[in-house]
Amino acid sequence: MILNAEIISKKYMRKSGEANFFYAVRETSLALTAGSITGVIGRSGSGKSTLLNMMAGLLSPSAGKVTLDGTDLYALSDKELSVLRNQNIGVIPQGQTGLDSLTALDNIKLPYALYHNDRQIDDRADELLHAVGIAHLADAYPSELSGGELRRLAIARALIMQPGIILADEPTGDLDDENTATVLGLLRKAADDGAAVLLVTHDADARQYADVLYRMDAGVLAEA
Amino acid sequence: MNIRKLPVKNLERKPVRTAMLIILTALLSLAVFGGTLVERSLRSGLTSLETRLGADIIVVPASAKSQYDLESILLEGVPGHFYMKKDYLDKVGKIEGIEKISAQYYLATVTSGCCSMPLQLIGFDPQTDFTVKPWIRQNYSGELGEFEIVIGGNINSAVGKTLKFYNQSCTVVGTLARTGTELDNAVFATAQTIKALIKSSEALGLNGQTREDPEQIISTIQIKVQEGYDIDDVMNDINIHITRVQAVRTRSMISGVADSLAGTAYIIRVLIAAVWVLALVILFAAFAAMVNERKREFAVLRVIGTSRSRLARIILAESALVSLLGGVFGILLGTAVVFPFSNLIESKLGLPFLLPGTGDILLLAALTLAVSVLVGAAAASYAAVKLSRVDTGLILREGN
Ligand SMILES: Nc1ncnc2c1ncn2[C@@H]1O[C@H](COP(=O)(O)OP(=O)(O)O)[C@@H](O)[C@H]1O
Ligand SMILES: [Mg+2]
Numbered sequence: 128m129i130l131n132a133e134i135i136s137k138k139y140m141r142k143s144g145e146a147n148f149f150y151a152v153r154e155t156s157l158a159l160t161a162g163s164i165t166g167v168i169g170r171s172g173s174g175k176s177t178l179l180n181m182m183a184g185l186l187s188p189s190a191g192k193v194t195l196d197g198t199d200l201y202a203l204s205d206k207e208l209s210v211l212r213n214q215n216i217g218v219i220p221q222g223q224t225g226l227d228s229l230t231a232l233d234n235i236k237l238p239y240a241l242y243h244n245d246r247q248i249d250d251r252a253d254e255l256l257h258a259v260g261i262a263h264l265a266d267a268y269p270s271e272l273s274g275g276e277l278r279r280l281a282i283a284r285a286l287i288m289q290p291g292i293i294l295a296d297e298p299t300g301d302l303d304d305e306n307t308a309t310v311l312g313l314l315r316k317a318a319d320d321g322a323a324v325l326l327v328t329h330d331a332d333a334r335q336y337a338d339v340l341y342r343m344d345a346g347v348l349a350e351a
Numbered sequence: 352m353n354i355r356k357l358p359v360k361n362l363e364r365k366p367v368r369t370a371m372l373i374i375l376t377a378l379l380s381l382a383v384f385g386g387t388l389v390e391r392s393l394r395s396g397l398t399s400l401e402t403r404l405g406a407d408i409i410v411v412p413a414s415a416k417s418q419y420d421l422e423s424i425l426l427e428g429v430p431g432h433f434y435m436k437k438d439y440l441d442k443v444g445k446i447e448g449i450e451k452i453s454a455q456y457y458l459a460t461v462t463s464g465c466c467s468m469p470l471q472l473i474g475f476d477p478q479t480d481f482t483v484k485p486w487i488r489q490n491y492s493g494e495l496g497e498f499e500i501v502i503g504g505n506i507n508s509a510v511g512k513t514l515k516f517y518n519q520s521c522t523v524v525g526t527l528a529r530t531g532t533e534l535d536n537a538v539f540a541t542a543q544t545i546k547a548l549i550k551s552s553e554a555l556g557l558n559g560q561t562r563e564d565p566e567q568i569i570s571t572i573q574i575k576v577q578e579g580y581d582i583d584d585v586m587n588d589i590n591i592h593i594t595r596v597q598a599v600r601t602r603s604m605i606s607g608v609a610d611s612l613a614g615t616a617y618i619i620r621v622l623i624a625a626v627w628v629l630a631l632v633i634l635f636a637a638f639a640a641m642v643n644e645r646k647r648e649f650a651v652l653r654v655i656g657t658s659r660s661r662l663a664r665i666i667l668a669e670s671a672l673v674s675l676l677g678g679v680f681g682i683l684l685g686t687a688v689v690f691p692f693s694n695l696i697e698s699k700l701g702l703p704f705l706l707p708g709t710g711d712i713l714l715l716a717a718l719t720l721a722v723s724v725l726v727g728a729a730a731a732s733y734a735a736v737k738l739s740r741v742d743t744g745l746i747l748r749e750g751n
Pocket of ligand 2: 175176177
């Protein structure tokens with residue numbers, strides 16, 4: 128699967144200013160290809176999350192388009208785009224994203240449960256819980272998990288549908304070395320299994336896991 | 352894990368938030384249900400009172416006017432008795448402008464051993480009566496025989512049973528629909544029966560006020576004024592030309608009731624409206640705050656591929672559950688307040704209070720439920736639509 132951002136921009140109004148705006152992402156193109164991890168590093172505020180969200184179909188670009196195997200994401204209806212994201216794009220958003228009312232296990236199974244109504248996913252969910260090392264917390268609620276455990280939960284949830292595209296927004300932020308290694312190892316494995324992975328991070332250590340590395344600076348992407 | 356269970360889980364896992372929303376909707380439905388019920392009960396109480404007062408003018412002995420609270424006896428049936436000579440019926444009947452005229456006979460029973468319970472006995476003359484019979488006819492089609500009685504809706508007896516007054520057994524042949532007034536505690540019989548009972552009471556020495564021959568006395572005269580005559584003129588004529596009696600307009604007796612009823616109904620309507628507006632504003636604010644607080648949670652659902660309409664359905668399902676529960680709660684609360692205390696409401700407000708029938712109450716409950724679910728849904732949709740206008744990417748960012 129190929130996820131392609133074609134000359135996309137995102138324009139925001141400046142909070143204080145009258146009629147003055149700025150580009151969080153400026154005329155940027157990026158292609159994610161199957162089997163490899165594309166790393167994007169850059170300072171906080173450089174536009175990394177904005178780029179990732181646009182590529183996930185979660186934030187409409189001010190200009191340019193995003194295509195998945197040739198399909199323009201923002202030309203789809205909300206329903207079509209939702210199904211497409213559910214099946215093909217595993218997103219690991221920045222920060223804590225567990226649903227408070229569900230156990231860790233149910234959180235992981237949720238993407239599958241959205242469009243299916245059976246227990247076929249139990250084995251894979253169990254497998255993923257073990258892979259990310261929180262099997263003993265299957266019945267715990269997000270409020271009972273640590274930051275690292277929550278992040279691993281989000282990764283397992285992003286992997287449950289075996290998506291062709293994985294978009295990870297600072298998946299290792301505020302994790303210790305051991306957790307960082309586990310998380311990056313999981314993404315590496317997903318890429319080796321054929322996924323196209325985008326790894327956004329402000330952490331230069333992550334570069335050793337990336338096959339291609341870009342640097343984002345003031346909304347402009349350049350090869351690092 | 353079934354996605355359909357998500358709304359329920361969301362509610363269960365946040366009991367405080369859920370309880371607050373339920374209490375809010377309960378308040379709304381309590382106001383709608385309880386308020387409407389009280390208003391309607393008062394209204395039908397007045398209507399039944401009006402139809403009960405088939406007479407335009409009631410003539411009583413002048414002594415009764417000072418001795419008793421006339422309104423109480425005529426309207427509320429507070430046990431009492433007073434008599435005047437039968438001749439007055441003819442005298443009054445000669446006044447111009449009278450269409451119908453009929454005498455009634457009052458007898459109050461006492462608590463002592465002679466009688467089943469203290470009640471107001473009202474006798475009417477089957478030949479001339481025009482106020483009691485039409486009412487009785489709604490519940491009893493036959494003619495009343497001697498020692499046969501028809502009882503008010505509050506009296507705890509049934510057709511076929513007997514009640515004992517002054518050692519005379521009387522058979523219940525009919526029960527009357529409730530009016531919400533003290534007339535529900537009265538017993539109706541023919542003049543013949545009442546006269547016989549008056550004799551019995553005198554024989555027992557229990558009714559010493561009169562030494563008159565029961566055949567020669569009456570208690571009140573009911574008058575219907577002819578079309579084209581002014582009721583006040585006829586009343587004044589009687590009061591001027593016939594001494595030792597007092598003519599009273601029935602309307603003047605109930606106009607006080609009607610006025611205070613209109614006032615009370617108005618206050619209740621204003622209260623309902625106020626609670627409504629308040630609850631609506633609070634409910635909309637609460638749902639908006641709820642959605643706002645859970646923006647990130649909803650954004651995560653979008654991230655994993657939940658469509659806008661699916662998300663809206665989840666939010667709506669939660670609100671429907673909440674407002675259904677709240678609605679049922681409010682109705683139960685309203686029931687618990689209005690029904691057991693309807694007598695208290697009646698005596699505190701001093702107004703006739705007649706609860707609607709079960710069917711109407713169920714209908715009102717169903718409407719109340721529908722209203723609270725609709726309002727909850729509207730509030731939730733409003734919040735959900737506002738949320739769906741914003742790109743998920745922007746919401747995700749806000750949380751950090
Ligand atoms: N909704 C928004 N409104 C205005 N400015 C925004 C908005 N979202 C992001 N920005 C700005 O765009 C720039 C890029 O943000 P972001 O993509 O989150 O950066 P990064 O992920 O690299 O830290 C920042 O300067 C940020 O303040
Ligand atoms: Mg970011």
